[in-house]
Amino acid sequence: MSGGPDGAAGASPAGVYEVRVAERAGDREACFAVRKDVFVGEQGVPEDIEYDAHDPGALHVLAVTGDGVPLGTGRLLEGEAAAAKVGGDPAVGSLGRLAVTREARGLGVGAALVGAIEAAARARGLTAVDLHAQTHALGFYERLGYVAYGPEFADAGMPHRAMRKAL
Numbered sequence: 001m002s003g004g005p006d007g008a009a010g011a012s013p014a015g016v017y018e019v020r021v022a023e024r025a026g027d028r029e030a031c032f033a034v035r036k037d038v039f040v041g042e043q044g045v046p047e048d049i050e051y052d053a054h055d056p057g058a059l060h061v062l063a064v065t066g067d068g069v070p071l072g073t074g075r076l077l078e079g080e081a082a083a084a085k086v087g088g089d090p091a092v093g094s095l096g097r098l099a100v101t102r103e104a105r106g107l108g109v110g111a112a113l114v115g116a117i118e119a120a121a122r123a124r125g126l127t128a129v130d131l132h133a134q135t136h137a138l139g140f141y142e143r144l145g146y147v148a149y150g151p152e153f154a155d156a157g158m159p160h161r162a163m164r165k166a167l
Contacts, residue, residue: 017071017104019112021120022060031060031073038099045156054081061116063100063109072100072109076117078124086130092164093121095131114144121167128166135159 022031032051039045054077063072075097077085082094095117100109121129132155133141138148146163153160 016066017063017109017112018066019061019063019109019116021116022062022073027062028060030064030070031062031075034062034070034073034101035097035099037101039097039156042102043156043158049156057081059117059120061113061120063104063113070101071104071107072098072113074098074113074117076120076129078121078126082130085132089128091125091127093117093124093126093129095121095129098131110140111144114141118165118167126167128164130162130164132160133163135161138163 020027022028032055035050036047039050040047055075058075058077058081060073060075062070064070074095077094077096079090082092083090085094085096086092095114098110098113100113118129131141131146132153133146133148135152135158138161141163142148144165146165148161148163150162153162
C-alpha cells in the first residue's frame with residue numbers, strides 16, 4: 001500500500017489497491033489503457049481527441065490492485081498547460097481525464113485518485129484545482145468539495161460544467 005502526499009490506499013474486490021503517481025515502468029501505458037477503455041470504449045470519445053499534447057508533461061496518477069491490475073487514473077495540468085482551462089490563473093491546476101474501470105466503480109477509487117491529485121497540486125504550491133465535469137458526475141465532485149460555476153458546455157459531445165475547489 002502507498003500513503004503520504006502522492007497516494008492513498010483502499011480495498012477492491014481484488015484486494016488492496018494503491019494510488020500513486022505514475023512514475024514506474026508501464027504506469028503511463030496503464031493510465032492510457034484505462035482511459036481508452038472508459039472514454040473511447042464506453043463513452044465513444046474519438047481516440048484522436050482523448051490523447052493530447054498535454055499528456056507528456058502532465059502528472060498522472062494510477063490506482064492499481066496489489067497484483068498490478070489498473071483500476072483508475074487521472075491527471076494534473078499546471079502552468080501554461082492548464083491556463084486555458086482555468087482562466088489563466090497560474091496558481092490553479094486542472095484535474096482531468098479521471099477514469100475508473102467499470103469493475104472498480106463505487107469502491108472509492110475515484111475519490112482516492114482525486115485526493116492524490118489534490119495532494120500533488122498542494123505540493124506544487126497550487127491554491128485551487130479546476131475540472132470540467134460531465135454533468136452526470138457533478139454530485140460526485142460536489143461531495144469532494146468542488147463547486148460548479150459558469151454555464152453548461154459540450155466537450156467531446158457530452159454536457160460538462162466547470163468546477164473549482166480551493167486547496
